[in-house]
Amino acid sequence: MVTSRDVAHAAHVSQATVSRVLNGNTRVAPEARERVLRALDELGYVPNASAKAMRTARAGAVGIVASEMLNPYFPRLLDALTREARERDLTVLLWNDDDPAAPMAQAGVKSGAVDAVIFAAAKQETTGVDQLASRGVPVMLVNRADPGNPVDQVTSDHEGSGYAAAAYFLDRGRDDLATVFGPRDTFASPARERGFRRCLAERGVEVATRRWFVGTTSYEHGWASATALLESGTLPSAVFCSADLIAFGVISALRRGGVRVPEDVWVMGNDGLPMSEWDPFDLTTHRQPIEEIAKQGMDRLVARMAGEHGEPRRIMIPTELIVRGSTAHA
Structure with missing residues (x-):
């Protein structure tokens, strides 16, 4: 085009x-x-729908609500979204806001500063989505799947990546597992956890509660969880982490404790951050299709801005398993 x-x-x-x-x-x-x-x-x-949106919109701008900005995944998503907006001659306002009511977005729409809002915030509870959509404001959920919300949504298949992670380990005889997940009040981590649990249930495999860690999406959470595994005296054969950032902490703590990755323990992440390719990590991970998410999300949003009606679309894009040295036999 x-x-x-x-x-x-x-x-x-x-x-x-x-x-x-x-x-x-x-x-x-x-x-x-x-x-x-x-x-x-x-x-x-x-001229495409973007041009029509520009003619009919008041501001020619979209707002993006984001959170967890210290997680390297989100700056990459925001970069892709802003590049797609620029391709369509739209300007962007960014709000770093984890308030469920999204007050900054509400104010931006009320003042006429933006014509539409993209919600890329990690948190599950976002009452601002319902409030804006009920007023007829074009709203898009990006990298979030929420069946109860009547708005357009574009996301990667988080649950599918969790299922695939468990299957990868079990297919290779690694059934003595530990898991390190992010918070349960977000969208991505709980979905990955559901997929992982579903595969385990189908295979009749259980993971001990003491090896099922839930916390923040952070290097520190990965480090603390791996330290707890080391202190338990019995290590798993493999660890699945719901985010690359967590996996970096797990690998670092295991190696600090004298454990070899992958010779002693396999480690897998999720997100496909560029750092996962770095030699110190060489991390097996699930790469999210960030560019495609941003493109399809912006396509849907400008169509709504141009006046398109109809049922909301929910688009789910598969992730890609990238096998590297942290799980051996790459």
């Missing part, structure tokens, strides 16, 4: 200039307008 950025590059002008030409703004130099019109014709540019 040809974008306004492509047109701007071909015409040697800014994207703002292209937008002004498309919107009929007369404040464009004649020679620049001519170059833009020629580029539009040569490239076969066709």
Whole structure:
């Protein structure tokens, strides 16, 4: 698809200039307008739903509600979302807010600063989604699956990745397991936990309660959980972590305690952070399709901004298992 950025590059002008030409703004130099019109014709540019959204919206801006900003996954998701917005000539306001009522987003809509809101916050309870949707504000849930919310949603298959993690271990004879999950008041970690438990139940495998850790999505939680395993005197054959950040802490603590990864214990994460490729971790993980989530999410949002009606769409995209050295036999 040809974008306004492509047109701007071909015409040697800014994207703002292209937008002004498309919107009929007369404040464009004649020679620049001519170059833009020629580029539009040569490239076969066709205005899409984003252009219509820009014509009908009041602000030409979207707001993003995020949280857990110290988790490296979320800056990557936000980067992808803002790049997709820029491709559609939309500006972005970011709110780092874990308040369920999303007061900053509510204020942004009320003031006319934004025309639509993306919820990328990790927390499950977000009453602000219902409140904005009930007022007819275009709302999108990104990387969150909430069947009870009548809004568009795009997410990776968190539960499927948890199921696949358990199957990977069990298929290779690793049934003496430990798990380290993030908080249960979020979307991703509980879904991964459900998938992991479902696979264990189907295979008739149990994990001792003392080896089932739940806490924060943090390096420190991984370190503390692995330390508890070391102090117990009996190590599992494999550890599944619901996030790469947790897995980094687990690997570090095990190695500090003289345990070899993967020779003594296998470790698997989830998210596919770039750091998982680093030699000190070489982490087997489930890569989330961040770019595709951002693209499909923004496509749905601008369609709503352009006036599209109909039932909300719930799009779930599979994750990809990346096998590396932390589980051996890569």
